Amino acid sequence: MKSTIATLLVGAAIALSATAVATGADAKEWKKVRIATEGAYMPWNGTDSSGKLVGFEVDLMKDLCTRMKVECELVAQDWDGIIPALQQGKYDAIMAGMSATDERRKVIQFAGPYANEPSAFAAMKGSPLLTIAADPALVDMKELTADERTVIERLASQLKGKTVGAQVSTIQASFVEKYMPGVTLRTYDKVDNIGLDLVAGRIDAMFADRSAIGGLQKEGATKDITVFGTQYRGGILGDGVAVGLRKADKDLKTLFEKAIVEAHKAGVTGKLSTQWFGYDIAVTP
Amino acid sequence: MIELLAFGDGGWGDEMLQGAAMTVAVATSAFLLGLVFGTLGASAKLSRNLILVGVAEAYTTVVRGVPELLVIYLLFFGGSGMVMALASVFGYDEYIEVNAFVVGVVAVGLISGAYSTEVIRGAAQAVPYGQIEAARACGMGRWLILRRILGPLTLRHALPGLGNVWQLTLKDTALISVTALAEIMRQAAVGAGSTKQPFVFYAAAAVLYLLLTTVSTALFDRAEKNAMRGVRRA
Amino acid sequence: MDWELMWDSVPALLAAVPLTLQLVALALLLGLGMAALAAWARLSGHAVAAGAASAYVFVFRGTPLLVQIFLIYYGLSQFEAVRASLFWPLLREPYWCAILALMLNTGAYQSEIIRGAILSVPQGQVEAARACGMSRLLLFRRIVLPVAVRQALPAYGNEIILMVKASSLASTITLLEITGVARRIISQTYAVFEIFIVAGILYLLINFAAARLIRWAEWRMTPHLRARV
Numbered sequence: 001m002k003s004t005i006a007t008l009l010v011g012a013a014i015a016l017s018a019t020a021v022a023t024g025a026d027a028k029e030w031k032k033v034r035i036a037t038e039g040a041y042m043p044w045n046g047t048d049s050s051g052k053l054v055g056f057e058v059d060l061m062k063d064l065c066t067r068m069k070v071e072c073e074l075v076a077q078d079w080d081g082i083i084p085a086l087q088q089g090k091y092d093a094i095m096a097g098m099s100a101t102d103e104r105r106k107v108i109q110f111a112g113p114y115a116n117e118p119s120a121f122a123a124m125k126g127s128p129l130l131t132i133a134a135d136p137a138l139v140d141m142k143e144l145t146a147d148e149r150t151v152i153e154r155l156a157s158q159l160k161g162k163t164v165g166a167q168v169s170t171i172q173a174s175f176v177e178k179y180m181p182g183v184t185l186r187t188y189d190k191v192d193n194i195g196l197d198l199v200a201g202r203i204d205a206m207f208a209d210r211s212a213i214g215g216l217q218k219e220g221a222t223k224d225i226t227v228f229g230t231q232y233r234g235g236i237l238g239d240g241v242a243v244g245l246r247k248a249d250k251d252l253k254t255l256f257e258k259a260i261v262e263a264h265k266a267g268v269t270g271k272l273s274t275q276w277f278g279y280d281i282a283v284t285p
Numbered sequence: 286m287i288e289l290l291a292f293g294d295g296g297w298g299d300e301m302l303q304g305a306a307m308t309v310a311v312a313t314s315a316f317l318l319g320l321v322f323g324t325l326g327a328s329a330k331l332s333r334n335l336i337l338v339g340v341a342e343a344y345t346t347v348v349r350g351v352p353e354l355l356v357i358y359l360l361f362f363g364g365s366g367m368v369m370a371l372a373s374v375f376g377y378d379e380y381i382e383v384n385a386f387v388v389g390v391v392a393v394g395l396i397s398g399a400y401s402t403e404v405i406r407g408a409a410q411a412v413p414y415g416q417i418e419a420a421r422a423c424g425m426g427r428w429l430i431l432r433r434i435l436g437p438l439t440l441r442h443a444l445p446g447l448g449n450v451w452q453l454t455l456k457d458t459a460l461i462s463v464t465a466l467a468e469i470m471r472q473a474a475v476g477a478g479s480t481k482q483p484f485v486f487y488a489a490a491a492v493l494y495l496l497l498t499t500v501s502t503a504l505f506d507r508a509e510k511n512a513m514r515g516v517r518r519a
Numbered sequence: 520m521d522w523e524l525m526w527d528s529v530p531a532l533l534a535a536v537p538l539t540l541q542l543v544a545l546a547l548l549l550g551l552g553m554a555a556l557a558a559w560a561r562l563s564g565h566a567v568a569a570g571a572a573s574a575y576v577f578v579f580r581g582t583p584l585l586v587q588i589f590l591i592y593y594g595l596s597q598f599e600a601v602r603a604s605l606f607w608p609l610l611r612e613p614y615w616c617a618i619l620a621l622m623l624n625t626g627a628y629q630s631e632i633i634r635g636a637i638l639s640v641p642q643g644q645v646e647a648a649r650a651c652g653m654s655r656l657l658l659f660r661r662i663v664l665p666v667a668v669r670q671a672l673p674a675y676g677n678e679i680i681l682m683v684k685a686s687s688l689a690s691t692i693t694l695l696e697i698t699g700v701a702r703r704i705i706s707q708t709y710a711v712f713e714i715f716i717v718a719g720i721l722y723l724l725i726n727f728a729a730a731r732l733i734r735w736a737e738w739r740m741t742p743h744l745r746a747r748v
Contacts, residue, residue: 040478047475051300051467076465080702081362084711088362107709169706186693187703192478193593199481200596202611220481221597350680350726351719352687354698359719362711452580459583470585483593491582491590498581 030252033070034091035061036077040190042215043276044097044241047076056276057095060114063268067259080168080189083108086246093245093252097209099171099238109247111256113240114269115281118231119172120210121155121164124198125224129205132158132229141175141235151230156180162204165194171237172207178236191215195222211277240283260285289476289485297476297486304472305493311389311468312455312497318394319454320447323401330406341402348399353460360392361385361464389461389468397454404446405439412438441512448505452498459494469493525713528704532717535700539725542614542686542696546621547679553626558633572630579627584685588620592692617689625682632678636671637663669740676733680726687722697721 037045037057045055053074065072075091082094086108100110118138123129132155139148160182166173168187176185186203188194194206195216206213210231216222243256261284263269269282292298322344329341348356364383372381412435420430462471473490477483560572579587595601595610609615640663648658690699701718705711738745 039475042479047479049295049297049300049476049479051303051472051475078463078465080706081358081463081711083709084362084705087709088365090365168703187706188693189691190478192481196481196483196593196596200602200611202596202613222481347719347723350684350723352684352698352722354687354690355715355719355722358711359715456583459585462585470583473586474589477589477593482597483589484595484597487586487590487594491578491586494582494586495578 030070030255032073033093034073034075035093035095036075036082036091038079038082038096039076040192041097041212043211056272059272060269061095063263064256064259067262068255078189086244092249093243095243097241098244099240100242101171101238108244109253110242110244111253112242112260112285113283114242114260115273116240116283117209117211117281118233119207119237120213120227120231121205121207121229122213122225122227123205125226130226130228134229136230138231138233141232141237152179155229156182159183165197165203165206166208167191167194175236176207195225198225257285289480289482290489300472301469301489301493304467304469307466307468308458309497311393311458311461314390315393315397316451316454318390319397319401322394322398323405326398326402327405327409330402331409345399345402348396353396353457356396357392357460357463361388364388385464385466388464389466393454393457393461396457397450400450400453401447404443404450408439408442411442444509444512451501451505455497455501521710521713524708524710525717528714528717531700531704532697532721535695535697536721539686539696542617542621542689543682545618546625547682549622550625550629553622554629554633557626557630558637561634562637576627576630579624584620584624585688587624588617588688588692591620592616613692613694616692617694621682621685625678628678632671632674636667639670640666672733672737676730679729679733683722683725683729
């Protein structure tokens with residue numbers, strides 16, 4: 001009985017304090033902007049061996065901040081708490097390879113996109129899944145045609161009974177949940193760990209951002225991971241990677257949008273993309 | 286494989302050691318904070334005030350009955366909110382930054398404090414009442430009794446238990462890696478992910494924790510011997 | 520605070536309770552075997568066995584469970600030799616990796632409890648049993664075990680509660696027990712507070728029940744300490 005009463009007390013205390021959280025400043029002069037990234041999603045963002053955050057988004061952030069004439073502070077935040085911590089005010093923006101989706105727009109707003117990459121399936125070298133043809137090469141999930149529906153259904157039947165890994169709380173996890181009913185979805189905290197389990201043979205395939213798979217292929221044990229089949233984008237997979245912001249911070253969104261357009265026009269986004277990805281994935285907002 | 290743990294820019298050795306320093310800093314601060322909570326909690330539990338007893342009971346039951354990970358998550362996502370809610374009572378409405386270190390120390394300190402409460406309460410109850418009566422008979426005041434008699438004797442009885450609490454606290458700091466504070470576990474996870482060599486990094490982390498627990502056990506043993514020097518043994 | 524969301528999350532979280540209980544029960548049981556083995560080795564007087572058992576207890580008590588889980592799940596699977604071995608069908612599964620880690624961890628703590636309990640059996644009782652001509656096995660079954668179990672019960676109760684809490688770390692290796700499901704719901708609703716509070720209440724209830732159970736067992740086993748009516 002004691003514990004039940006206690007729980008109620010603590011619950012009430014937390015409820016009170018949670019409702020009292022300020023929901024972001026309305027008309028504040030932005031001098032300093034704190035931006036969160038995951039630091040485990042190369043080449044978008046990663047951590048080097050001296051513990052520093054590096055990657056495409058880290059470099060792009062520096063450029064955007066110069067354009068916005070604000071001082072920026074980069075903080076690392078694990079992926080699964082990145083949106084709740086934004087809402088709690090731990091930082092003001094997210095640049096972490098996060099796609100703008102309708103699902104996320106229910107809780108935050110986006111500035112951008114600044115880049116777009118399709119999602120791809122991958123398996124280990126030698127896996128029978130690799131014979132699945134890339135026909136067509138790309139399917140846009142926005143307004144699916146009958147033919148495209150057949151492509152997805154065919155893939156679902158080919159993967160039936162298999163275990164597919166995806167990062168928790170991602171567009172890819174939502175895709176597998178919605179379109180691959182016979183597949184066991186296993187969700188991971190980080191893309192690196194999906195790679196390790198794919199190598200170990202605990203999962204049959206992974207579904208992730210194509211370039212993140214490219215990041216795994218770069219080094220070490222995960223270099224034999226191979227992409228297969230059709231790649232997907234749009235619709236449930238979002239409208240490109242954008243800056244995530246609290247809904248209340250309208251002025252910050254305006255600042256970011258302007259800077260993203262400028263950076264794109266000046267060719268900076270494209271240049272950084274080529275430098276980190278090997279190809280240009282920059283898009284105009 | 287071992288070259289991964291080299292020092293300097295190419296290896297993770299220096300990052301792991303910095304992580305160990307951070308672990309010691311968080312664990313020490315959290316343990317000390319836990320002693321404060323523990324003393325308050327034990328005093329409350331031993332008081333005759335029903336509300337105080339209830340609050341202290343609630344504190345120890347909830348914190349000791351819920352996974353540490355949840356306590357840490359709740360404080361991490363709600364810490365700023367709670368501080369701000371408190372500040373707004375005093376008319377301060379700006380955003381208050383609560384950094385990962387403070388959140389980690391408070392979260393682990395709360396957990397540590399719940400266990401310390403029980404240890405200190407038990408130790409205080411183990412002080413023979415005759416000692417306090419004797420002190421009163423000598424004309425000592427309440428504070429003097431606390432400082433000269435109850436305090437030292439409680440500490441002597443509590444030391445072995447507090448040694449265990451310290452070990453718990455030290456190991457619980459591994460869980461605050463979820464707040465991205467760069468302690469041992471966080472550094473190991475980042476290194477493991479980035480190099481795809483989890484074994485080396487988690488093994489190195491295990492060795493660092495073993496070193497820390499071994500050294501601190503030895504220190505607590507010495508403290509215990511020191512505290513027991515006035516006790517006759519059979 | 521979204522009360523509706525909290526209420527809606529209850530069925531999903533409740534559905535995860537069996538997995539949590541399974542992890543705890545299996546780990547405790549297998550850990551007891553581990554602990555008995557280690558305690559026996561340490562009290563046997565055999566130097567090598569005692570050394571190995573002490574090393575096991577030292578390592579698993581001196582490091583955080585999180586490190587142990589990651590070492591077993593991600594660390595071991597890194598080696599081709601492990602993946603080609605006999606144990607792979609078990610180590611391949613996150614479920615068994617979690618149980619292995621929890622079992623080894625609780626085994627180390629339980630062995631200390633057992634050792635302490637056995638050492639607490641008064642020497643006079645053992646001598647008296649010997650004088651009655653009891654064999655070693657009978658002596659252990661009739662004298663040492665009952666006394667030691669009574670002695671160990673309170674500490675064992677604590678260990679059960681610690682294991683219930685520790686099982687939450689299985690969520691870090693993809694298992695969907697209470698904390699795992701809570702994190703999954705949070706990943707869709709972003710409501711950290713609401714969901715973790717519900718999960719916390721579930722853990723409190725489980726631990727409350729466990730504590731009750733142990734207290735009942737203690738009461739059953741100590742009829743001689745009860746006040747006579």
